[in-house]
Structures are given as structure tokens and as C-alpha cells.
Amino acid sequence: MKKPLLLTVAVVLILALGLGLRSHPLDLETLRGMLERLRDWQGANAPLVAGVFFVAYIGITAFSLPVAVWMTLAAGALFGFWWGLLIVSFASTIGATLAFLAARYLLRDWVQDRLGARADAVNQGLRRxxxxxxxSLRLIPVIPFFAVNLLMGLxxxxxxxxxxxSQAGMLAGTAVFVNAGTQLAQLDSLAGIVSPSLLVSFAILGIFPWLARLLLNTLRRRRVYARWTRxxxxxxxxxxxxAGAAGLVSAYIAAATKARVTLVEAHLMGGDCLNFGCVPSKALIKSARVAHQMRHADxxxxxxxxxxxxxxxxxxxxxxxIADIAPHDSVARYTGLGVEVLQGYATLIDPWTVEVALPDGSRQRLTTRSIVIATGAxxxxxxxxxxxxxxxxTSDTLWDALSDRPQPPRRLVVLGGGPIGTELAQAFARLGSGVVQIEAGPRLLSRExxxxxxxxQAALQADGVTVLVDHQARACGVTDGKKWIEVKHSGGIRRIDFDEIIVAVGRAPRLTGFxxxxxxxxxxxxxxxxxxxxxxxxNxxxxxxxxxxxxxTHVAAHQAWFATVNALFGGLKRFKADYRVIPWATFTDPEVARVGLSEAEARDKGIAYEVTRYGIDDLDRAIxxxxxxxxxxxLTVPGKDRILGVTIVGEHAGDLIAEFVLAMKQGLGLNRILGTIHIYPTLAEANKYVAGDWxxxxVNPRLLALVERYHRWRRG
Structure with a gap:
């Protein structure tokens, strides 16, 4: 039986049982009368009555019927406090677990799909x-028992x-009602059981675990700071x-919120991205692309x-x-925003004191409530x-080392097949270098x-790059004034001569000296x-x-918001860094952009997925x-339009991915992208077409057959 049909049957059954109970409403007098009749039978069949009662209680709680309170009172009246508590405690928990499992089976997938990416943060918090x-919910009687079962199933x-x-959390409340059942003859109404003072007591008990956790965290923090004088x-x-991407954003946010903030930078404002990474490499790539277009202008x-x-x-x-963009990150700009900028080397003396070694040899000590470390890599x-x-x-040193060369290196080796190495290999090849790219792994861009x-790789080879994958570098040297690198591969040892070598095998955080x-x-x-x-x-x-x-760089700026807000306002409200939807791009030609899971990652993690693929070679604007x-x-959830991941290879892929980043962040599926008007002719139509292919x-074949019959009938 399919889930929708099973859910319908369950709802109809519960409604029918609920209506039946409403037609025979319970009150204390009715309950007393029923119990009197039952006691006559109980005397000779005590174990059987207990067993039937136990099973009936499980069924009532499993179907979320609104008579659990009456059944609990009855348990106290029939079996006494201890046996009644034992029967109800286990029966109610078993029934609650059955309702929990039913909600999980029938509703969770539908709810998760409706929430989309927003469900990830909720799930992460609930796992912890x-x-x-x-x-806490089990300790507060005013929260409906059945609602907790169903919600937790999701x-x-x-x-x-x-x-x-649930067994532990419901025990106190169960004991109160079972005990009241033992005094059923003296009860005038249920209000005598659940008094305001009792509800307040349970509410306080419900928040006790959170207060205990808060106290433990406070003690832990005090222990950390114990050896320091604040x-x-x-x-x-x-x-x-x-003063790279993260540091600049942190200083900006602090100044914008009128905090007194000092930004310390030992080298260049703008950090690696402006001076050695994103900006210069993209400028070089543009020049290389122009050269490539001239060669192929025909x-x-x-x-x-x-x-x-x-x-x-x-x-x-x-x-x-670099000079044109530098004012965006300059000392003058940030000083104008209200940031104190110090050029020098910072060292933490204690959790609240930073000592800055200034260029003139002097040292300045600053006391601060909070510190953000954004020293880059x-x-x-x-x-x-x-x-x-x-x-x-390296990607840091090549700009100065090659700045005055009239020609690019004639023979260039690029060691590393990641995004940086691949971008530089293609750019220098297009500018005229003979490039050999060496990668120890089985392919370039191992994360894709x-x-x-x-x-x-095919694009790089078309530009003249010799790509050597599965080649392990063994040694470098100089023989008779000629530089060489020795690599090992399945065919043996190979020596490659070069004029310059760029090492791009990764970046490591700057951690020492602070x-x-x-x-x-x-x-x-x-x-x-x-x-x-x-x-x-x-702090x-x-x-x-x-x-x-x-x-x-964009993740650094993203993290900086969380770090700064938590540093300045953490005493009031803290925010967890959100990594649910992180896009990135490699700016080769063609560009590669991705957000979410790749197909290989989904497969390795055992995540079920469907793949929809649209070839840009069929796109009018691209042609x-x-x-x-x-x-x-x-990649989507099987049978659903919920997006798990997107990879784009092609012109302006880094720009085109933004629509999918927004969709995943806001929990929008492919149907919403399909229903969005895209300008013709643009490359962005590729996003709509892939949604159309999905x-x-x-399409429901039965619905199509029905529509076909309708059209046939309309034609007469």
C-alpha cells in the first residue's frame, strides 16, 4: 500500500474513532461507573484485565486518541499506584513510539521535501x-502528548x-495522574489534578536540563580563563x-555597528586575494583569453x-x-569608516591583550573584549x-618574479592539478609558454x-598544455645550468627540463607567530x-x-559575519556558521562551477539521487x-525536484551557478526555476532548460494518456 493511501486510511480511522468517542463523552461519574463494573470481572481475571488494559492503552496512544488521561486515572483506580504506574509508563511509551514511527514513515519525507534546504539546519540542531x-516537552503537561509524538517523528x-x-520524561506526569486515579472517589474535576502550581512546577522541571547545560558551560568557560587576569x-x-577578505569584513561590520575596532595587518591590505590570488590571476586570465581569441578569430x-x-x-x-581595486581595501577607506588600522605584527599576550610590533620598532598593547583571527593562508x-x-x-611570488620579463617563461612546469595550478597552466600556455602540468593524482580537479x-583537461591540451596525471614528483635540480624535475609514473622515471616552475599543491593557514x-x-x-x-x-x-x-574568499567573508556578530553580541545571541550552500568556481576556459553535492560525493556518501543533464552545445546563445x-x-532527490547539487561546465559558469545557489538556499526546486522567465537569448536559459528536462x-504517463483522450474527445 502506497504512503498516500495508507495515510488516508489512518486519518479516516482516527477521525472515526475520535467521532465515536465524542458521541459518548467521558466524565468522572461515567468513569467511576465503568470501573465499578470492571472490578467485578477483575477479581477473578486480574492478569487478563491487566494485559487487555496494557494493549488497549498502547492502541489508544498509538492512534493519538484523546482519552489517555482517563485511561491513566483508570489505571490508578484499578491497579493501585505502583502497578498502575508500571503499566501506564511502558504502555504509553510503546504507543508513543508507534505513533512516532508512523509519522516518520508517512510524513517525514514529504515534510523534508517541502522545507528543502531549510530542513538541514533544523535537522542538524535536533541531532545534537x-x-x-x-x-523538556515530556515534562510539560500542557503540550499535547500526541503532538510531541507526531512532531518528533518528522x-x-x-x-x-x-x-x-520519553520513558524518563513522562514518568513524573504519569505518576501524578496515576496517583490521582487511586483517589478517584474523592475527585470532583480534572482541575484538581493539574493545578496552576503543578503546571509551573513541571515547566521549571522541563527547563532544568537546559539550565544545567548552561551552568556546565559557564563553569567550563571560567576554568579556561582561570589562569588569566581579566x-x-x-x-x-x-x-x-x-586584513584579507575575512578581516576586512569583520572590521567593516564592527565599525558599522559603532564598535571601537582596530585592524592589524603585517603586510598588504586586501590580503592574498587582492595582491596575489583572485585579482591578479583573473587579470592574467583575461589577457590570456584575448590572445586565444586572436589566434582563433577566424x-x-x-x-x-x-x-x-x-x-x-x-x-x-x-x-x-590591483592598484585600481586597492582603494576598496585601503587604509584610507577603512579609517574613513571608523576603523583604526595598524600596520604591524600582532601577538596575543592573553585572551584580552594584543601586542602590535610597529614598523618603527615600538610596541603597542591593546586590551579588547574580543579578537577575530583572520590571518589567511x-x-x-x-x-x-x-x-x-x-x-x-608560487601563486604569491610569481607576480614580482616575472613582472619585468619581456616574454613569458619559454618552458614552464606547473606542479599541482588543483584550481590554482590549472588556471595558471592554461593562462601561461595561451600567453606563449610551453607548459607541462604535473599532478600526482589520477586526474585534474580531484574534487570534481x-x-x-x-x-x-581536454581544453588545456587543446591550448598546448602537456598534462601529466599519475606522475609523482621525485626531485628537482640543476645540471650544467639547466633546471629539471624528475617524475615517476607507471612507465618509469622521466626528467623534464624547464626554465621556471610554479608550485601549486595547496595552501596552509598562517598559524604561527601570533x-x-x-x-x-x-x-x-x-x-x-x-x-x-x-x-x-x-572571546x-x-x-x-x-x-x-x-x-x-567568499566563504571567508561569509564566516566573518558570524565571527564578528558573535564576538560583539554573543552575550545576547550567538549564530552558528552556516555552510549548507557553498558554491565555488575554477576559472579555466571552460569555467567550472559547483554548489552542493557532486555525483561522486553523493555516491560515496550513499545518498540516493537522480541526474538531469543539459548540454550547452544545444543552447542558442552559446551557439x-x-x-x-x-x-x-x-542532482535531485529521486522523484522530487529538490536540488542536491549542481555542476556547470561552460562559459560564465561562475555566474550561471548563482541561480541554483539561491534556489538551494531558499529551498526552491527545479519547478520554480522552470516557472521563472529567462531572457532570450542568454546563457542563463541553460538553467531553465535543465529544469525543463527534469x-x-x-510527467505522469497516466495523466498524459487521460489528456490525450480528452483532446480526442474534443475533436469529436
Whole structure:
């Protein structure tokens, strides 16, 4: 029997039983009369009466019928306090668990689909605090018994946990009603049982677990701060260490909320993204794309020509782009916003004191209520013999090292097949370098699906990049003035000569030199934080690359909001960092953008999914623009339009993904995207077409047959 039919049967049965009970309303006099008749039978059949009563109680609670209170009173009157408490305690919990399981089977999937992405945060909280919520609800009699059973069935709380917590939580209330049943002859009304003072007592008892948890957290915090002397007053509300994406957003929010904030930066305002990462690399990629378009201009009816790449001018343009954007992140701008900016090296002296070593050799100490650590990350250099000898470059150092070169490196090795290495390999190849890209793993872009990596690798190879996957770097060196790298692969050992090597095998957070270790703050791969981005000390928080789990500029800014608000207003309200919908992009040509699960991740996690794929080669605007390559791939819940993940490969994929990011964040499905008007002709229509493909695959064939018959009838 399918769920909708089974649900309908259950609702009809419950309504019928409820109406039957309403036609024979219970009161104390009726209950006393029924019990008198039952006692005559009970004398000779006590075990049987107890067994029937036990089963009947389970059935009543399982069907959520509104007579459980009367049955509990009857248990006390028939069996006495201890036997009545034993029977009702177990029967009510078993019945409640059956109602819980029925709600889970019949309703949970439907409710979760309706909530969409919004259900993730609720589920996460209930997995952690569900037993506390359930225990509190069970202790408060004014909350309907059946409502708790049904609502908890919609949550991820486990059946065994539900049973045990319910057994314990309902015991006190059950005892009150069973005891009242033993005094049934003296009762005038139910109001005598559930008095206002009793309800207040149960409410206080219900919040006791939360008060106990709060007390434990308070004691734990005091223990952490015990060895430090807290200042009587503070110079600042917030000190932010690091002026990259996370630090700048933190300082901005603090200043906007009129907090006194100091921003400390040891190097360049704007951090890695402005000076070494996002901005310069995208400027380089644009120049490389222009060169590529010139080589292939004949595709558009224009004479193709080999571009004369003036590499020094390309790098000068990169510097101009940085300079043009720099005012957005400058000392002058942030000072104007109300932020005190100090250029220097910050060290934590204690949980409330930051010492800044200034350029003139002096030191300044600041006391602050809260601190946000946003010190960013640096490129990782592998333990590769000879790497320093050959003068390796990184994504941080290549801009200065190559800035005055009239030509790009003639022979360039890029070590690493992640987003940074792949973007730089393609860009330098298009600018005229002979590029060899070396990746130890089986494919480029290991976080993406194999078909995505294959599409990017094919594009790089078409641009002249020699891509070597499954090649393990063994050593570097210089022989007769010539630089080389030795790699191992299935075919043996291979030596590759080069003029320059760019190492792009990952980035590691900047963790040392800030006094974190002296304070006992754990710094393994990242600064250890909780869900609120708090470290061991709740007034010291971390955001951005230094906190993980993502090394993305937009995630750093996203985390900075949570860290700053919690730092400034955590005493009133704290917010957990939200990582439910995180998009990212790799700016190769074609671009790769993703949000949510990839197909490989869903498979590895055992998550059921359907795939809908639309080929951009069929899109009118892409055909007109000569960019008819790539695809949109959407993972959805089987049979539902709820989006689990989206991958886009193609022109402007990083822009196109935004519609799916919004949909997932707001719990909107593919039907909503299909029903949204998209301008023709645009690349964004690909999003609508993939939604249309999903819709066509999920048309009800019976409904189509019925419509066909209707049209045939209309034709006469």
C-alpha cells in the first residue's frame, strides 16, 4: 500500500474513532461507573484485565486518541499506584513510539521535501539537542502528548533515543495522574489534578536540563580563563588580526555597528586575494583569453593572427588592476569608516591583550573584549629535494618574479592539478609558454566529477598544455645550468627540463607567530573552533582560511559575519556558521562551477539521487557566441525536484551557478526555476532548460494518456 493511501486510511480511522468517542463523552461519574463494573470481572481475571488494559492503552496512544488521561486515572483506580504506574509508563511509551514511527514513515519525507534546504539546519540542531527538547516537552503537561509524538517523528532523532527519553520524561506526569486515579472517589474535576502550581512546577522541571547545560558551560568557560587576569576595562570592543577578505569584513561590520575596532595587518591590505590570488590571476586570465581569441578569430569571420604578447605589459596591466581595486581595501577607506588600522605584527599576550610590533620598532598593547583571527593562508611547498635550488615560484611570488620579463617563461612546469595550478597552466600556455602540468593524482580537479576533469583537461591540451596525471614528483635540480624535475609514473622515471616552475599543491593557514600556542589554542591544520567560530576562549574567534573548512574568499567573508556578530553580541545571541550552500568556481576556459553535492560525493556518501543533464552545445546563445561546449548537471532527490547539487561546465559558469545557489538556499526546486522567465537569448536559459528536462522526465504517463483522450474527445 502506497504512503498516500495508507495515510488516508489512518486519518479516516482516527477521525472515526475520535467521532465515536465524542458521541459518548467521558466524565468522572461515567468513569467511576465503568470501573465499578470492571472490578467485578477483575477479581477473578486480574492478569487478563491487566494485559487487555496494557494493549488497549498502547492502541489508544498509538492512534493519538484523546482519552489517555482517563485511561491513566483508570489505571490508578484499578491497579493501585505502583502497578498502575508500571503499566501506564511502558504502555504509553510503546504507543508513543508507534505513533512516532508512523509519522516518520508517512510524513517525514514529504515534510523534508517541502522545507528543502531549510530542513538541514533544523535537522542538524535536533541531532545534537533533540533529546533535550524531547525531555523538556515530556515534562510539560500542557503540550499535547500526541503532538510531541507526531512532531518528533518528522525529525532525525532515533527511535531508541525517543523511547528512552520519553520513558524518563513522562514518568513524573504519569505518576501524578496515576496517583490521582487511586483517589478517584474523592475527585470532583480534572482541575484538581493539574493545578496552576503543578503546571509551573513541571515547566521549571522541563527547563532544568537546559539550565544545567548552561551552568556546565559557564563553569567550563571560567576554568579556561582561570589562569588569566581579566582587565577591569578595555580599550577596544574588537581587534581583528589580518586584513584579507575575512578581516576586512569583520572590521567593516564592527565599525558599522559603532564598535571601537582596530585592524592589524603585517603586510598588504586586501590580503592574498587582492595582491596575489583572485585579482591578479583573473587579470592574467583575461589577457590570456584575448590572445586565444586572436589566434582563433577566424571562427567568427575575422582574420586570425598570432598575437604579439608583450609580457611585461601584461604584468603591468595586472599591477594596474590591483592598484585600481586597492582603494576598496585601503587604509584610507577603512579609517574613513571608523576603523583604526595598524600596520604591524600582532601577538596575543592573553585572551584580552594584543601586542602590535610597529614598523618603527615600538610596541603597542591593546586590551579588547574580543579578537577575530583572520590571518589567511600561504602556499605549501612540498618536501621535494632540490626545490629551493631551482628557485621555485608560487601563486604569491610569481607576480614580482616575472613582472619585468619581456616574454613569458619559454618552458614552464606547473606542479599541482588543483584550481590554482590549472588556471595558471592554461593562462601561461595561451600567453606563449610551453607548459607541462604535473599532478600526482589520477586526474585534474580531484574534487570534481571525472567528466568535469576530463573536459578541463581536454581544453588545456587543446591550448598546448602537456598534462601529466599519475606522475609523482621525485626531485628537482640543476645540471650544467639547466633546471629539471624528475617524475615517476607507471612507465618509469622521466626528467623534464624547464626554465621556471610554479608550485601549486595547496595552501596552509598562517598559524604561527601570533601567540596562539602559548594560550593553549589548538592549531593543527587550522585553528580549532566550534560551530560559532569560537576558539578555546569564547572571546577569541577565527574566520577565513585560518579557520577552514573552505579556502575561498567568499566563504571567508561569509564566516566573518558570524565571527564578528558573535564576538560583539554573543552575550545576547550567538549564530552558528552556516555552510549548507557553498558554491565555488575554477576559472579555466571552460569555467567550472559547483554548489552542493557532486555525483561522486553523493555516491560515496550513499545518498540516493537522480541526474538531469543539459548540454550547452544545444543552447542558442552559446551557439551564436561560439561557446557551445559544456553542460549543466543537476542532482535531485529521486522523484522530487529538490536540488542536491549542481555542476556547470561552460562559459560564465561562475555566474550561471548563482541561480541554483539561491534556489538551494531558499529551498526552491527545479519547478520554480522552470516557472521563472529567462531572457532570450542568454546563457542563463541553460538553467531553465535543465529544469525543463527534469520536468519532462517526471510527467505522469497516466495523466498524459487521460489528456490525450480528452483532446480526442474534443475533436469529436
Amino acid at each position: 539537542d533533540g533529546p533535550f527538547f524531547l525531555f 525529525t532525525p532523532i532515533g527511535p531508541l533515543t525517543f523511547y528512552l527519553v 582587565p577591569a576595562s578595555f580599550d577596544r570592543n574588537l581587534v581583528v588580526i589580518g 571562427r567568427f569571420g575575422v582574420a586570425a593572427t598570432e598575437p604579439q604578447v608583450r609580457f611585461a605589459d601584461v604584468m603591468a596591466r595586472v599591477r594596474r588592476v 600561504r602556499p605549501v611547498l612540498p618536501a621535494l629535494p632540490g626545490l629551493q635550488e631551482v628557485g621555485c615560484l 566529477d571525472p567528466e568535469v576533469a576530463a573536459a578541463v 601567540g596562539l600556542e602559548a594560550l593553549g589554542i589548538r592549531v593543527d591544520r587550522v585553528v580549532e573552533t566550534n560551530d560559532y567560530l569560537e576558539t578555546l576562549y569564547p 577569541i574567534l577565527a574566520a577565513g582560511d585560518v579557520a577552514g573548512p573552505y579556502q575561498l 551564436a557566441d561560439g561557446t557551445a561546449q559544456g553542460f549543466v548537471k543537476v 520536468r519532462r522526465a517526471h
